[in-house]
Amino acid sequence: MRLLAVGVLVGLGATGCDDDEVDVPPVTQQNIVQVAQGNADFSVLVAAVTKADLATTLSGTGPFTVFAPNNAAFAKLAGGPLDAFSSAAKINAVTDANQIAALRGVLLYHVLGANVTAGDIAAGASTSTTARPASAPGVNDNSIYLTKAGNNVFINGGTRVVTADIDASNGTIHAIDNVLLPPSQTxxxxxxxxxxxxxxxxxxxxxxxxxxxxxxxxxxxxxxxxxxxxxxxxxxxxxxxxxxxxxxxxxxxxxxxxxxxxxxxxxxxxxxxxxxxxxxxxxxxxxxxxxxxxxxxxxxxxxxxxxxxxxxxxxxxxxxxxxxxxxxxxx
CATH class of the missing domain: 2.30.180.10 (FAS1 domain)
Structure with a gap:
């Protein structure tokens, strides 16, 4: 009886698929936070996202677009007013609630509430509203300004997209070479x-x-x-x-x-x-x-x-x- 059962199963397998078909298990795509965690050049960004309590948000359904400063971009903050955000070690050491809130505001200034690939950005100048809430009604301190010329994309004039279209399950990451700082004065x-x-x-x-x-x-x-x-x-x-x-x-x-x-x-x-x-x-x-x-x-x-x-x-x-x-x- 065991031999007969084995024979039936083999027969079913032979008739159920072609000899050259291979079953490939589905690949589960990583979300934005997981993609960043897997990229060593985003280690400071990951520390910042964690400190600002944004990991759960950016792991959500989205869709999101994140203009992601690389480690070299964060390092440019060293010695300035935002020195506390210039490295993963310094970010991890931050405990002041006001500093953490400021960091959260800066990070949200890098996030769009839509999936925007490089191909979606219009040629020339355009404007996008970020996920950062405006500081007061009628104050425009939560918009970024894009310039696209050929394959080059710039943000707020001096920041360049160095790697575009890093795909994630809930949106797109574009690596950039500066930390974007929202304006605070007229x-x-x-x-x-x-x-x-x-x-x-x-x-x-x-x-x-x-x-x-x-x-x-x-x-x-x-x-x-x-x-x-x-x-x-x-x-x-x-x-x-x-x-x-x-x-x-x-x-x-x-x-x-x-x-x-x-x-x-x-x-x-x-x-x-x-x-x-x-x-x-x-x-x-x-x-x-x-x-x-x-x-x-x-x-x-x-x-x-x-x-x-x-x-x-x-x-x-x-x-x-x-x-x-x-x-x-x-x-």
């Missing part, structure tokens, strides 16, 4: 805080914006509803311009001249990051400025005077973006 706030910092910067720009004739421009720079780009001259740039105009101080600049100069530094049509710039003319509130390539960056020229170098780019504000320049743009 453009006016950035100018004012820089003017009172040590060393101080933008003191002359603040003096110019504080003139009664420039009140409307200062209001725009302070409004949460604005969406502008400002080329911000350094104090040395303003001093050189005063010398060229044979003036001793900002208060000696005639009202109409002052307003015309300041308007030349403002693009009123949106955030233009360095990754959006290309050689050619760009309209400002007072005519065009001319953008030209210079090494790995760009210069900006007004109607007259010396072309300005962009010495620090992509300072993100809640209402726009600032590029620091070393010459005043003259109409």
């Amino acid at each position: 453009i006016a706030g950035i100018v004012q805080s820089s003017a009172t910092a040590s060393p101080a910067q933008f003191t002359l720009l603040l003096q110019a914006l504080s003139r009664p004739a420039a009140q409307a421009l200062l209001t725009t720079a302070a409004a949460n509803t604005s969406n502008i780009t400002v080329f911000a001259p350094t104090d040395a740039a303003f001093q050189a311009a005063l010398t060229a105009l044979n003036l001793q101080n900002v208060n000696q600049i005639p009202d109409a001249t002052l307003v015309g100069i300041l308007q030349k530094h403002i693009i009123g049509t949106g955030r233009v990051f360095s990754s959006d710039l290309a050689p050619g003319n760009v309209p400002t509130l007072n005519g065009n400025v001319t953008i030209a390539a210079a090494g790995n960056g760009f210069t900006v020229r007004g109607g007259s005077g010396t072309a300005a170098n962009i010495t620090a780019a992509n300072i993100l504000a809640t209402n726009g973006v600032v590029h620091v320049i070393d010459q005043v743009l003259l109409p």
